[in-house]
Amino acid sequence: MSPQRRSGLGTNQEAIRRHxxxxxxxxxxxxxQISRAELTTLMGLNRSTIAGLVGELESLGIxxxxxxxxxARQGAGRPSAGVRIAQDGPYVIAVDLGVxxxxxxxxxxxxxxxxxxxxxxxxxxxxxxxxxxxxALIRAVVEDVPGSSSLVGIGISVPGxxxxxxxxxxxxxxxxWHDVSFGGIVLAALGLDIPVSIANDADLGALAEHTRGAxxxxxxxxxxxxxxxVGAGVIAGGHRLEGAGGYAGEVGxxxxxxxxxxxxxxxxxxxETEVGAHAIAEAIQCPAxxxxxxxxxxxxxxxxxxxxxxxxxALGQGLASIVNSFNPQLVVLGGYFRSLYRLVSTEVNAGLAxxxxxxxxxxxxxxxxxxxxDSALLGAAEIALExxxxxxxxxxxxxxxxxxxxxAG
Amino acid sequence: MSPQRRSGLGTNQEAIRRHxxxxxxxxxxxxxQISRAELTTLMGLNRSTIAGLVGELESLGIxxxxxxxxxARQGAGRPSAGVRIAQDGPYVIAVDLGVxxxxxxxxxxxxxxxxxxxxxxxxxxxxxxxxxxxxALIRAVVEDVPGSSSLVGIGISVPGxxxxxxxxxxxxxxxxWHDVSFGGIVLAALGLDIPVSIANDADLGALAEHTRGAxxxxxxxxxxxxxxxVGAGVIAGGHRLEGAGGYAGEVGxxxxxxxxxxxxxxxxxxxETEVGAHAIAEAIQCPAxxxxxxxxxxxxxxxxxxxxxxxxxALGQGLASIVNSFNPQLVVLGGYFRSLYRLVSTEVNAGLAxxxxxxxxxxxxxxxxxxxxDSALLGAAEIALExxxxxxxxxxxxxxxxxxxxxAG
Numbered sequence: 001m002s003p004q005r006r007s008g009l010g011t012n013q014e015a016i017r018r019h020x021x022x023x024x025x026x027x028x029x030x031x032x033q034i035s036r037a038e039l040t041t042l043m044g045l046n047r048s049t050i051a052g053l054v055g056e057l058e059s060l061g062i063x064x065x066x067x068x069x070x071x072a073r074q075g076a077g078r079p080s081a082g083v084r085i086a087q088d089g090p091y092v093i094a095v096d097l098g099v100x101x102x103x104x105x106x107x108x109x110x111x112x113x114x115x116x117x118x119x120x121x122x123x124x125x126x127x128x129x130x131x132x133x134x135x136a137l138i139r140a141v142v143e144d145v146p147g148s149s150s151l152v153g154i155g156i157s158v159p160g161x162x163x164x165x166x167x168x169x170x171x172x173x174x175x176x177w178h179d180v181s182f183g184g185i186v187l188a189a190l191g192l193d194i195p196v197s198i199a200n201d202a203d204l205g206a207l208a209e210h211t212r213g214a215x216x217x218x219x220x221x222x223x224x225x226x227x228x229x230v231g232a233g234v235i236a237g238g239h240r241l242e243g244a245g246g247y248a249g250e251v252g253x254x255x256x257x258x259x260x261x262x263x264x265x266x267x268x269x270x271x272e273t274e275v276g277a278h279a280i281a282e283a284i285q286c287p288a289x290x291x292x293x294x295x296x297x298x299x300x301x302x303x304x305x306x307x308x309x310x311x312x313x314a315l316g317q318g319l320a321s322i323v324n325s326f327n328p329q330l331v332v333l334g335g336y337f338r339s340l341y342r343l344v345s346t347e348v349n350a351g352l353a354x355x356x357x358x359x360x361x362x363x364x365x366x367x368x369x370x371x372x373x374d375s376a377l378l379g380a381a382e383i384a385l386e387x388x389x390x391x392x393x394x395x396x397x398x399x400x401x402x403x404x405x406x407x408a409g
Numbered sequence: 410m411s412p413q414r415r416s417g418l419g420t421n422q423e424a425i426r427r428h429x430x431x432x433x434x435x436x437x438x439x440x441x442q443i444s445r446a447e448l449t450t451l452m453g454l455n456r457s458t459i460a461g462l463v464g465e466l467e468s469l470g471i472x473x474x475x476x477x478x479x480x481a482r483q484g485a486g487r488p489s490a491g492v493r494i495a496q497d498g499p500y501v502i503a504v505d506l507g508v509x510x511x512x513x514x515x516x517x518x519x520x521x522x523x524x525x526x527x528x529x530x531x532x533x534x535x536x537x538x539x540x541x542x543x544x545a546l547i548r549a550v551v552e553d554v555p556g557s558s559s560l561v562g563i564g565i566s567v568p569g570x571x572x573x574x575x576x577x578x579x580x581x582x583x584x585x586w587h588d589v590s591f592g593g594i595v596l597a598a599l600g601l602d603i604p605v606s607i608a609n610d611a612d613l614g615a616l617a618e619h620t621r622g623a624x625x626x627x628x629x630x631x632x633x634x635x636x637x638x639v640g641a642g643v644i645a646g647g648h649r650l651e652g653a654g655g656y657a658g659e660v661g662x663x664x665x666x667x668x669x670x671x672x673x674x675x676x677x678x679x680x681e682t683e684v685g686a687h688a689i690a691e692a693i694q695c696p697a698x699x700x701x702x703x704x705x706x707x708x709x710x711x712x713x714x715x716x717x718x719x720x721x722x723a724l725g726q727g728l729a730s731i732v733n734s735f736n737p738q739l740v741v742l743g744g745y746f747r748s749l750y751r752l753v754s755t756e757v758n759a760g761l762a763x764x765x766x767x768x769x770x771x772x773x774x775x776x777x778x779x780x781x782x783d784s785a786l787l788g789a790a791e792i793a794l795e796x797x798x799x800x801x802x803x804x805x806x807x808x809x810x811x812x813x814x815x816x817a818g
Binding site (some may be wrong): 241 | 571641646650656657658660664688730733769770
């Protein structure tokens with residue numbers, strides 16, 4: 001068909017085919033490995049259309065044949081033809097930037113962490129210094145990448161408020177950043193021109209836990225991230241709650257104790273001043289220098305002091321406001337709350353039960369992240385992979401191969 | 410075509426046609442009057458398909474021809490053919506149940522209130538007594554209905570937590586209702602069997618303000634309802650935020666002043682104890698017997714006392730938690746907050762600015778409801794009309810004509 005004739009119905013059909021190809025890839029990505037029969041059912045397309053799409057994904061180097069889905073060989077029947085993510089297929093770089101350390105990973109489809117590196121970052125460093133440190137970690141994680149694999153994009157998680165429209169970091173209070181274009185800084189440090197997506201850490205934690213963590217199949221969930229600051233990522237009705245500018249979920253600044261500690265936001269007694277890392281550290285008399293290892297310190301305790309139990313109560317009482325406001329089915333406790341919750345789950349649940357209304361309380365469950373400490377990291381991978389699910393052909397068209405050589409040059 | 414042959418493609422085409430018919434009706438409903446040319450653009454269908462759908466709506470008695478949309482006769486050009494809601498077309502009954510009074514209206518497509526009635530209700534009455542009072546109001550508003558008009562359903566707004574799955578009123582604290590099936594009670598009192606939808610008043614206020622009030626075209630808005638209790642209805646990304654059970658938006662119980670007044674929920678110092686009707690009444694020394702007319706009392710003031718200004722500050726400070734949590738573009742202040750805001754807008758805005766984070770603060774606007782005191786009432790009409798937009802043919806098939814005679818019988 002000549003280019004001139006690819007218009008009208010032809011273009012529509014091509015758009016639908018690419019859309020179907022992306023949707024099929026999203027299913028393979030979610031499941032890791034899946035049978036053609038399952039794809040036929042999930043997508044409502046006939047077997048020959050599915051076969052054609054699967055063949056195209058294979059020829060693009062994205063997927064490969066699998067004899068049978070994992071766990072499907074239980075009976076004596078013939079194994080059904082399956083699809084799985086290809087070895088050496090396209091990948092993304094995921095960056096989880098914390099207040100005191102950066103974690104960078106090369107992540108493939110299916111959420112596989114293929115290589116990872118991390119380094120401390122100084123919270124009083126300039127954004128360009130942090131960008132240079134992140135760029136060095138990126139160079140490290142692509143060291144062993146095969147030349148045939150191509151980089152689709154970079155996803156970055158930051159502990160701050162990110163403007164949805166352009167990814168500008170409006171405020172990362174504990175890094176003391178205001179209006180920082182961190183994505184551009186990282187690209188400049190790498191000398192690459194490639195799609196970069198950036199979002200709030202709690203929003204990405206929620207996304208990843210919903211996609212492949214504790215919240216798979218749960219349409220209303222909240223990921224509460226307890227680090228130096230406290231924030232929430234909200235999935236409502238199966239979709240990310242972003243708000244008008246992308247800033248929804250700043251629950252760390254819920255009014256909690258009007259006579260309480262001063263907060264960096266200028267107010268007193270915000271919830272994060274009562275349950276954030278500094279409050280936890282104070283409760284266990286952890287020296288300031290060790291706040292960055294607060295989870296390890298907490299993991300060393302086998303019982304909670306009265307002060308730590310009070311922190312647990314405050315955590316539960318604040319969660320009650322979240323449960324009353326959002327009526328989630330699941331609240332995932334991330335960051336330092338993972339270690340804290342193991343010690344004071346009784347107090348957290350009591351604080352929640354004490355202050356939540358009975359109707360939203362009865363249907364909510366508190367849980368630890370299914371992805372451990374990697375929720376935000378894998379959420380960053382998800383937003384970087386997203387273009388592949390919209391149009392795999394177009395996304396691969398702009399992806400970079402031989403990244404290692406380009407970075408060396 | 411014989412019934413046997415209405416399968417496969419035929420049934421699909423029929424489903425698509427009915428879907429298109431409902432979508433076209435939704436556009437006419439939203440605009441009140443609209444030209445065929447606009448419908449062609451909005452729906453992406455060709456002129457003859459639109460003409461066919463418009464003809465079908467006319468033959469169903471739902472719409473009628475209009476020579477030109479209002480305001481379109483500015484130039485000397487030929488008036489374009491238009492569509493408007495038919496006189497004597499289908500209608501719904503909308504019920505806005507408050508703690509102290511019920512308002513009932515007969516509402517047509519386009520959100521037209523065709524007839525209304527209201528009566529006080531006793532907050533210590535049993536649910537069946539309130540149901541009987543509402544049924545009497547319903548009988549009153551259908552008195553003049555033409556026999557050819559048919560009743561599609563009943564929509565009810567209640568000041569409480571409503572379970573989404575079945576409309577059970579789990580809790581209406583200020584009516585002292587627990588697990589009341591109020592929709593069923595009203596139908597029993599009427600002796601009718603007809604679809605009844607029931608939802609929280611603030612959720613319905615948000616829906617109506619989004620559809621035809623202050624928030625038309627605003628995808629992220631919050632309607633905060635200030636009555637005896639305080640609650641919020643949230644539109645996020647263009648859709649109602651319902652939560653897992655339908656209870657999202659219970660912001661009246663945000664922790665505000667841990668040493669404050671006792672709240673009916675069992676806690677102390679919830680936000681609604683500082684800004685709800687009783688707090689406002691106390692600030693203006695309004696006797697308890699007149700709390701039901703609090704808006705009229707407030708409208709009689711031309712300046713605010715220091716106590717009322719403090720209530721305004723508390724309103725703004727609590728709104729800051731809502732703005733930080735949901736990042737709305739618009740906050741609509743309903744219920745008694747309408748009258749309060751006129752007196753203390755400076756304090757409300759200062760309280761908000763004092764405690765909201767700069768990024769979500771800079772894009773939010775506070776507004777009064779575009780629908781005055783009728784937001785929840787018209788939201789109740791919207792949920793009752795909804796089946797008409799899903800499938801007008803099916804909804805009219807189950808609608809009741811000659812309602813007046815049925816109710817008399």
